[in-house]
Amino acid sequence: MRARRLSLAGIPTAVATLATFVVAPAAPAAAAAKVSISFMEAMSSGTQKTALSALTSEFEKANPGITVQLVAEPDYGTLLQKEEAAVAAGNPPTMGQAYENWAATFAASKAIVPLGGYVSGKHGVSGAAQKQIWPSVWKDLYLPDGKIWMWPFNKSDYVVYYNSDMLAKNHVSVPTTWAQWVADGAKLTTGADWAESIDTGTLSAPANGTYVYLSMVRAYGGTWTNNQKPTLDTPAAVSALSMLQSMVKKGYVKIGTNYPGQTALGAGRSAFDISTVAGYPYVVDAVGKKFTLEVAAVPSGPAGQANALEGTNVVMFSKATRAERSAAWSFMKWLSEPKQTAYWAEETGYLPVTKAALPLMAGYDATHPYQKIAAEELQYATPSPPFSWWTEAVGQVGTALQAALVNGEAPAQALAAAQQKAMAALH
16 A cells, blocks of 8 residues: 555654663674664654664664664655665665565565564564464465565554544444444534545555455455455445445545545544544644544444554565574564564554553553554454555556446446456456
8 A cells, every 4th residue: 555654743752762662682693793784664754763763773782783774765655666676786675664565576586585484493483472463464474375574564554533522413423333334424414514535546546445445345244355366346345335335425425535534524524534543643633622533443344343454564685695684683573572563653653563562552552542442453454465466456446446436337347347457467
């Protein structure tokens, strides 16, 4: 997904400070010799930049034999271009952020190395620690060959931001199911107000609405892929899109661009904005003090709760020497450990990748309840399929949403066309 670059200056300072930050012990394998490694990343602004710099500094202090060079790029599009160019030139970084489909492409060309040997090795991750990593996050580390190729870093999922005052005024409770969300829409769409605004996304740029819809598909019992092929036109997908189309036709849901849910909610016109937890500071800024802003879990469907996992992992490039790989693994593993991932979550708004971090965040979560809600949603979040062709497939989802929600095309017809084009991308 093409994520917005995030500046979190509006979030209150995290409870954990560098003065009290606890540094994990150095990994014995990495402390033996001086080695310099590089990390190409897109955490280039706001508290993302300062938090990653602080973590890197603390790691270097704990591992005096390792120097980590952060190579920051302004956005994910530029990051991918730079990583691809560096691989082509034979001079890639030691590590880099990567989405699942990027990793699939890099692995196919042997530009990155599998990490299973590091995970299960002498300085790896214990079985108990592995079980603490959220199941969806753990699943996201694998490619279809059954090997671990990625390690978790900046993860997020979706939550419901809502105008508590508007719901109370209309005697509406927070929806816990998609059916209730539809019923609430009827009660909240009065005069100049409505329930929700979404961005369908496009072929080249999936948006929040694309992934909210995909979450609905899962909640209705559908799939995104099966047997390494897209499944965009399942009965569950048609049901979910039909429900959305009905909401649009009745005026309960409006279609817009450039985060319309945040804009409409902030203006006090709509009741809900379903978007990623990483967008929390933007929603807070949009709302200001106009009304009481609250956060809830994404509604469930007939098949239960479902969400979409967002954010990137870290991959290790194959040009690195043995010593550089050992040092890189030490850094990657260290970032994912409870204390470090808790600090990262408190500072940036991303989520801790392991459940073991939650007790360390109890004080923070007490004043920032959205974090705990979103973290617990990780157990229901589906990772993006780790196939190079998923870029085309998810773009076709956006095209189908536009066809049905903007142009009024029958959902089954729109999704059948998307499925046909997505299948063509496999060849």
